[in-house]
Amino acid sequence: MKILVTGGTGFTGKALVRRLLDEGHQVVALDYQEGLKTEELRQWGAEVVIGTVTDREVVRRCMEGVEVVHHLAAAFRELDVPHSYYDEVNIGGTRICLEEAKEAGVRKFIYCSTCGVHGNVDNPPADENAPINAADYYQQTKYRAEPVVLEFHRNGLPSVILRPAAIYGPGDPERFFMIFKRVSKGVFPMFGSGRTLYHPLYIDHLVDAFLLVQQEGVGDGQAYLIADEEYVSIEDLVRRTARALGVEVRIPHYPILPLIIAGHVCEKACKPFKIKPPIFPRRVDWFRQNRAFDISKAKRELGYAPNISLDEGLRRTADWYRAEGYL
Ligand SMILES: NC(=O)c1ccc[n+]([C@@H]2O[C@H](COP(=O)([O-])OP(=O)(O)OC[C@H]3O[C@@H](n4cnc5c(N)ncnc54)[C@H](OP(=O)(O)O)[C@@H]3O)[C@@H](O)[C@H]2O)c1
Numbered sequence: 001m002k003i004l005v006t007g008g009t010g011f012t013g014k015a016l017v018r019r020l021l022d023e024g025h026q027v028v029a030l031d032y033q034e035g036l037k038t039e040e041l042r043q044w045g046a047e048v049v050i051g052t053v054t055d056r057e058v059v060r061r062c063m064e065g066v067e068v069v070h071h072l073a074a075a076f077r078e079l080d081v082p083h084s085y086y087d088e089v090n091i092g093g094t095r096i097c098l099e100e101a102k103e104a105g106v107r108k109f110i111y112c113s114t115c116g117v118h119g120n121v122d123n124p125p126a127d128e129n130a131p132i133n134a135a136d137y138y139q140q141t142k143y144r145a146e147p148v149v150l151e152f153h154r155n156g157l158p159s160v161i162l163r164p165a166a167i168y169g170p171g172d173p174e175r176f177f178m179i180f181k182r183v184s185k186g187v188f189p190m191f192g193s194g195r196t197l198y199h200p201l202y203i204d205h206l207v208d209a210f211l212l213v214q215q216e217g218v219g220d221g222q223a224y225l226i227a228d229e230e231y232v233s234i235e236d237l238v239r240r241t242a243r244a245l246g247v248e249v250r251i252p253h254y255p256i257l258p259l260i261i262a263g264h265v266c267e268k269a270c271k272p273f274k275i276k277p278p279i280f281p282r283r284v285d286w287f288r289q290n291r292a293f294d295i296s297k298a299k300r301e302l303g304y305a306p307n308i309s310l311d312e313g314l315r316r317t318a319d320w321y322r323a324e325g326y327l
Contacts, residue, residue: 002026003214004066006053006097007073008046009037011172012112012164012206016070017046019207030062030073053093056100063104068214071097072112076138077174080274083137090141091148098152098159109152109159110213115199115225115293117143117163124197124292125231128163128223135289136282146223153221160219162209165227165293169203169313170320176200177326180318183241183249184327190287192256194235197292199227202313205306212302224298228306228313231292244314245327259284 003020007013008029014037020027027046030053031038038048051058053073063069075081075089094111101109118126119133134140146161153159168176182188209226213219232240235251242249263284266277298304308316321327 001067002028002065003068003070004028004030004062005070005072006030006062006093007071007112008048009035009041010072011174012167012203013070013072014041015169015171015203016072016207016210017041018044019211021045023211028062028066030058032073052089053097054088056096059096059100060103063100063106066101066104066106068108068110069097069101069106070110070112070210070214074112074138074142080271080276086137086141090138091145094145095148098148098157102152102155102157107158107216108214109149109157110210111145111149111159111161113146113161113163113223114139114142115163115165115227115291117146118293120289121197121292122290124290125199125294126225126292127294128225128297135285138282150221158217158220160213160221161223162206162213163223163225164206164209165199165201165225165291167201167203167206169317171203172317173326176317177321179238179241180245180321180327183238184245184247186248187250187252188238190235190238190251190253191259191284192253192287194238194251194253195233196286196288197231197290198234198237198286199231199291199293200237200310200313201227202306202308202310204308205304208306209298209302209304212304219302222297222301224302224304225293225295226298226304227293227295228308228310229295230310232310234287240311241314241318244311244318256284256287259287 009031116139119135263279263281267280270277
């Protein structure tokens with residue numbers, strides 16, 4: 001099949017493109033800017049189109065002959081942009097992709113949302129019917145695109161929504177890397193009790209889920225939480241990361257309130273200068289927002305079967321960071 005992956009050079013996009021090519025599909029990757037990763041994807045045999053999902057002409061060009069769209073492109077970690085930028089990319093860009101997919105006769109549209117739409121989980125584990133309570137503007141816009149996807153589904157474009165948990169694994173240069181880096185130094189400052197729940201998602205499992213839902217008639221019109229089999233406390237995650245790295249880690253505890261205040265102050269102070277603050281509210285949330293999910297719907301209806309344990313996933317990730325010179 002000819003398959004379009006928007007955000008195809010991102011962490012998840014790249015892993016998905018690799019698997020689709022391995023399975024013999026023809027892949028078009030749409031991404032924002034030229035770089036080392038775009039060249040790598042071309043060498044693998046993917047067609048790379050540079051442009052934004054908010055540019056209808058570019059999106060239209062990408063859709064030619066495409067049967068399946070995996071829509072992953074998103075404004076995500078941009079901190080020095082107004083809220084309207086998130087609206088434009090995450091909602092407006094999704095609508096443009098849907099309109100052009102429908103026009104081009106695409107037979108399946110997969111929208112990559114986020115487990116973050118549920119915000120702090122009061123009664124863990126949360127399933128897809130748990131309250132929607134997005135904590136920040138990024139998550140709110142990811143959620144506000146979901147009804148748009150379902151609207152197109154009802155109007156004849158079979159569509160599925162995936163809500164991934166915290167993605168990690170080889171190839172992730174940012175999120176889990178911060179945990180690995182701090183743990184590798186032997187001291188991990190823990191703000192709060194450390195008992196906050198966290199639900200990791202090994203990258204290969206998410207790619208499995210994308211491949212399952214791209215099949216005809218699978219998951220249509222539904223939203224699925226996608227995560228690993230196991231969720232853990234953040235203190236346990238830190239200890240198991242240390243084990244994966246083969247290091248000892250000390251975990252001193254500190255009160256969280258000063259960090260919450262510092263997060264808000266830093267974000268406000270850095271904004272006018274367009275610099276990335278060292279701490280900001282979304283980062284602080286890691287210490288205090290419960291994220292634990294019930295994945296039985298995906299298992300039951302999609303045949304989703306995550307089989308790489310957290311310890312194995314962390315070990316593979318540690319090996320990758322070392323092999324690539326990150327640690
Ligand atoms: N990481 C997680 O833990 C997590 C959890 C739940 C859901 N998700 C969702 O999973 C998807 C992939 O996340 P990821 O972690 O792989 O993120 P990522 O590495 O930042 O990938 C996102 C990609 O989208 C591209 N992009 C951004 N704006 C674009 C635009 N206007 N037009 C075209 N491309 C654009 C980015 O390009 P540049 O790099 O050039 O900006 C990047 O390559 C996103 O939809 C995200 O919301 C992520």
